Amino acid sequence: MSSDTDRDETQGLSRRAFVGTAAAVGAIAATTLRTAGAATLAAVPPPGFSPLSVPGKIVKATKAGCLQANGLYPKPDDAKAMLEAAMLELSGQKTLGAAFGKFVHKDDKVAIKVNGIAKGKKFGTNKELVDVILEGVMAAGVPATSIVVYEQFYSFLAGTRIDQSNLPAGVKAMVHINKDMATPEIEFSDGKEKILTKYARPLMEATAVINVSLIKDHDNAGYTGCLKNMTHGSISNPSKHHAHRSSPQIAKLYAHEAIKSRVRLHVVDGFKLMYDGGPVQVVSYVPHEAVYVTTDPVAMDAFGYEMVDKVRVEKGMKTLKAAGREPAYIAAAGDMGLGIADRSKHVVKEIKL
Numbered sequence: 001m002s003s004d005t006d007r008d009e010t011q012g013l014s015r016r017a018f019v020g021t022a023a024a025v026g027a028i029a030a031t032t033l034r035t036a037g038a039a040t041l042a043a044v045p046p047p048g049f050s051p052l053s054v055p056g057k058i059v060k061a062t063k064a065g066c067l068q069a070n071g072l073y074p075k076p077d078d079a080k081a082m083l084e085a086a087m088l089e090l091s092g093q094k095t096l097g098a099a100f101g102k103f104v105h106k107d108d109k110v111a112i113k114v115n116g117i118a119k120g121k122k123f124g125t126n127k128e129l130v131d132v133i134l135e136g137v138m139a140a141g142v143p144a145t146s147i148v149v150y151e152q153f154y155s156f157l158a159g160t161r162i163d164q165s166n167l168p169a170g171v172k173a174m175v176h177i178n179k180d181m182a183t184p185e186i187e188f189s190d191g192k193e194k195i196l197t198k199y200a201r202p203l204m205e206a207t208a209v210i211n212v213s214l215i216k217d218h219d220n221a222g223y224t225g226c227l228k229n230m231t232h233g234s235i236s237n238p239s240k241h242h243a244h245r246s247s248p249q250i251a252k253l254y255a256h257e258a259i260k261s262r263v264r265l266h267v268v269d270g271f272k273l274m275y276d277g278g279p280v281q282v283v284s285y286v287p288h289e290a291v292y293v294t295t296d297p298v299a300m301d302a303f304g305y306e307m308v309d310k311v312r313v314e315k316g317m318k319t320l321k322a323a324g325r326e327p328a329y330i331a332a333a334g335d336m337g338l339g340i341a342d343r344s345k346h347v348v349k350e351i352k353l
Contacts, residue, residue: 042257061086097139106141111206116159124159144170150202176200217278222325226297247329268292298339
């Protein structure tokens with residue numbers, strides 16, 4: 001399977017940072033237990049702070065011509081204008097810092113989960129968008145030293161064009177390579193067998209997570225957006241959770257308090273839309289020129305799935321369901337109370353710049 005295999009990129013860890021990672025992994029392995037104690041792994045917001053939650057609401061900001069001449073990356077000023085407009089609408093605030101302050105507190109430890117799995121640098125979370133998120137989080141009062149941007153592997157982080165050298169001073173870039181874990185083994189079932197899984201240290205050390213996902217076709221799950229970016233990108237053995245199109249495994253992994261209690265906000269990088277060949281090959285995509293923000297990953301994934309199918313039909317292709325890749329995990333997540341899957345119950349506010 002090409003998408004989330006447990007391939008070992010330790011050869012890319014010939015960096016001094018790996019020494020510390022290896023030591024941490026060893027310490028964790030020495031105390032590994034098997035447990036289903038979800039509540040003990042929950043994050044709690046700072047005292048007196050209640051993060052904003054708006055189930056079923058999606059805000060979309062669009063701007064024609066927002067891509068650079070190469071057609072790959074957004075123009076920095078446009079990325080900022082689009083995200084700022086979307087955040088002000090979702091939060092009801094008047095400044096970028098105040099808007100992010102509805103989701104993160106100055107005392108939070110904030111993790112930003114990006115996505116760069118696609119080959120090369122053609123279809124990853126765009127650095128131009130992450131730069132604005134970092135600006136907003138710090139304007140909300142969170143110190144740079146309390147912020148981490150993380151991915152699964154070094155090559156995936158490279159796909160976002162983000163590295164330690166181009167982040168604001170104090171902000172850390174991290175990868176976990178499916179080894180740097182920070183929980184005991186937790187038992188899940190795919191309906192046939194029991195799977196023992198751990199959650200990654202960059203996730204677990206955070207009290208608040210901002211999930212920055214994409215709009216993409218997926219060769220196994222059908223669609224990959226908010227839910228899957230958090231689950232299969234933050235655990236020890238993602239390939240073990242691919243049976244029957246990753247459903248309901250994605251929903252179950254997200255429903256665990258390790259993730260559910262931490263994710264406060266979803267920012268969807270919709271500058272391009274991949275309708276086939278995902279998540280790795282970057283075969284077929286179109287300009288989409290949009291940024292989305294929401295607190296509801298299920299609603300956003302249902303909406304994104306619908307948009308991918310729309311483009312596929314326009315291109316004379318089968319829908320994902322007809323192609324045998326219906327992302328059933330989205331409905332399963334709705335059934336588990338992780339958000340609203342029913343498209344008729346969504347409120348989508350579009351802002352055109």
